[in-house]
Amino acid sequence: MNIKHHLDEATLMSYAAGSMSQAMALVVACHLSMCTACRNRAHESEAIGGMLLDNLKPAPVGDDALAQVLACIDGLPELEAEPSGASLNTSLNNRASCEKAESFSSNNDQITSASSVPSPLDDYIGSSLEHIEWNRIVPGVHYHDLPCKTERGGVSRLLRIAPGKAMLPHSHDGNELTLILRGSFTDEVGRFTVGDIADLDNEIQHQPLVDSNEDCICLIATDAPLKFSTLLGKIVQPMTGF
Numbered sequence: 083m084n085i086k087h088h089l090d091e092a093t094l095m096s097y098a099a100g101s102m103s104q105a106m107a108l109v110v111a112c113h114l115s116m117c118t119a120c121r122n123r124a125h126e127s128e129a130i131g132g133m134l135l136d137n138l139k140p141a142p143v144g145d146d147a148l149a150q151v152l153a154c155i156d157g158l159p160e161l162e163a164e165p166s167g168a169s170l171n172t173s174l175n176n177r178a179s180c181e182k183a184e185s186f187s188s189n190n191d192q193i194t195s196a197s198s199v200p201s202p203l204d205d206y207i208g209s210s211l212e213h214i215e216w217n218r219i220v221p222g223v224h225y226h227d228l229p230c231k232t233e234r235g236g237v238s239r240l241l242r243i244a245p246g247k248a249m250l251p252h253s254h255d256g257n258e259l260t261l262i263l264r265g266s267f268t269d270e271v272g273r274f275t276v277g278d279i280a281d282l283d284n285e286i287q288h289q290p291l292v293d294s295n296e297d298c299i300c301l302i303a304t305d306a307p308l309k310f311s312t313l314l315g316k317i318v319q320p321m322t323g324f
């Protein structure tokens with residue numbers, strides 16, 4: 083795999099600090115499972131974070147600190163019971179999957195071929211891209227929503243876009259992470275193939291165009307709704323969920 087587009091430094095630090103949404107952390111974990119270079123940088127970020135913690139001056143703690151913490155816990159409201167065993171299981175499965183993504187740490191490459199599913203993603207869709215249930219937005223553009231949490235109205239989903247199709251031009255109100263799992267696209271930033279990640283902030287406007295002979299499948303997470311720059315984009319935004 084010839085990966086040319088990587089995670090930026092701020093994204094890696096945020097991931098290492100655990101301050102990222104579950105949706106964004108899933109995309110980062112999937113890229114790390116495919117990219118030795120970013121995995122090494124992530125370990126360095128974790129080491130820097132550990133050194134910063136080591137250098138913190140200890141804060142004095144009163145003799146009654148433990149009693150105060152226990153009193154606070156006693157004062158918390160009881161968690162509401164889940165309405166059914168099935169939903170409890172679903173909730174636990176979702177949480178376990180997202181925690182797996184957030185705590186992902188790999189010493190071995192998890193991708194063995196261009197069409198495999200990254201390990202942190204297989205709890206959601208299984209080990210193949212062939213059996214995903216797709217929803218159609220418009221002809222040639224399909225999506226599959228993932229249950230990871232998003233912030234400020236963002237999305238966590240797989241997109242499948244046909245050859246020659248372009249997304250509507252847009253910018254972002256926050257960050258957008260896009261990991262290529264199959265096929266390729268080109269936008270104002272460059273050409274993205276399998277394993278590449280587009281790590282975009284709110285300063286970039288782009289219009290991805292699929293330039294592969296097969297459908298392009300991407301894992302995408304945003305932390306806020308996209309900002310479409312055309313009237314058509316603004317009209318279809320409520321229908322696309324972006």
Ligand SMILES: [Zn+2]
Nearest residue numbers: 088089117120
């Ligand atoms: Zn990378």
